[in-house]
Amino acid sequence: MRALSQKRRHPLAVLSLLLLGLLVTGGLYSIATTVNQAKAETATYSADDVKEGEKLFTANCATCHGMGASGSAAGPSLVGVGAAAVDFQVGTGRMPLQMQGPQAYQKPQQFNAEQTKQLAAYVASLGAGPAIPSAEFLDGKGNATEGGELFRVNCAMCHNAAAAGGALTQGKFAPTLNGVTPQHIYEAMITGPQNMPVFNDANISPEGKRDIITFLKTIEANGSPGGADLGALGPVSEGLFVWIAGLGMVIAFTIWLTSRTS
Template identity: 45%
Template sequence: MTSPHRSGGLLARMRRRRAVPRSKARRRIASATRLLAALVLAGGLYTAFAPAISAEDAPLSPAAMEGKELFDNSCITCHGSGGEGIQGRGPSLVGVGAASVEFQVGTGRMPLGSQSAQAIEKPPVFNEEQTRQIAQYVQELGGGPDLPEGTDLRSGGDVAVGGEIFRLNCSQCHAFGGGGGALSSGKFAPRLSDTTDRVIWAAMLSGPQNMPVFGDNQLTPDEKRDVIAYIQDTLKENDPGGFNLGRLGPTTEGLAVFVVGMTALIFTALWIAGKS
């Protein structure tokens, strides 16, 4: 016979053992509830502050609609239906902005003619209005650097200040006279003699190929106007000294002086010797 005292102790121990798993289960349920509440809160905050619709679903402006039609006919093969890019063919255009499109398409570098060290400037496929439309479409896809309105972007620029900025930041590649120059791996810096204000501004904003990006944090809009004023009002002037030798700098000038000058001196010396 089991005593009532022992029976009561056994029942108490069994109840405690049952209570332990129940307590663990409650804690697990509470942890899962808190985690679910945190996820719901995070999702709610994202929904509240994130854009309500994606860029592809956003309504496009009339200019962007025209640009989308041009894009779908000429650019979709390499850059994808939504500008997301295709691996091995073309990079994503989401976030590059209208500035990049105006530079690449406006100078004929795009559509790309052939795979080479860098895109070569050639006659544009699209006219100025079509280029602006494609640029507007890409701008509305994902934002990015955009250009000011108008074609005269150097008005009010300080030529002297622009010259200092150009010599400090640009002359290493484009040469002091803006004649361009060779870079590594078959690349080169182009001449600046036939560029427009918008192309120069777009190049500074987008940093094509080997060129660094000069955003508004690096060069303010006023400084960009100064640089463009220097390029357009000084580097494009007629050369008062005569033939500019490509404006490639002192190397070609020194070589020309040596070859021409020394040849003239040698023939002069021979002529004098023959006469005497």
């Protein structure tokens, strides 16, 4: 009994229990995260997609991102960014980069849908990362009311309450979300492009992202029932319009009045 009691009080016993607890906790968290993300992700790439994607990457992207997408002084590593990041950046024309600046500008796509898929397949093969979302979360049939609340809490401070975009610091900006496809909206939320934070499933669930997309497409379809929205920038644009229009009318009236008296 004395020997057994000494073993229980051995200093390494506490450390062993602590390590075991950390391993169990980390394992359970990893499993839960994987299951949660799997609900909104698809991975349907063949070996040919990866092979062709590597060729496209070497010819068009390796100059900045390095061979094997390991990164360089001109561009970050893409290992582990996932297929969703590639599909968003290439699918919106932001990549390949047009010029160095505060952030990448949207422009016409340089690759077609099949080539974009192949590039995404290659980058996805380099390391685990967010995958392209499945169609069930992109159908626009979520709850627009819930989506509007989530958008105003998490997104409106940058993108404007009407999703019209807005200015940030040092020449950066949050783009308008009008006309952006549901897939690219979802991918932006899970990858955090440019200055945008990442909204993983722990922050906003896949169903919540679906609701946000539904809200955005609802206000896009409704337009501006009150008339000209002046960019939906609020009192700044409205005040500027009133100042310019009002001042212009005063000047025009003054000119007309003085011409009449002469």
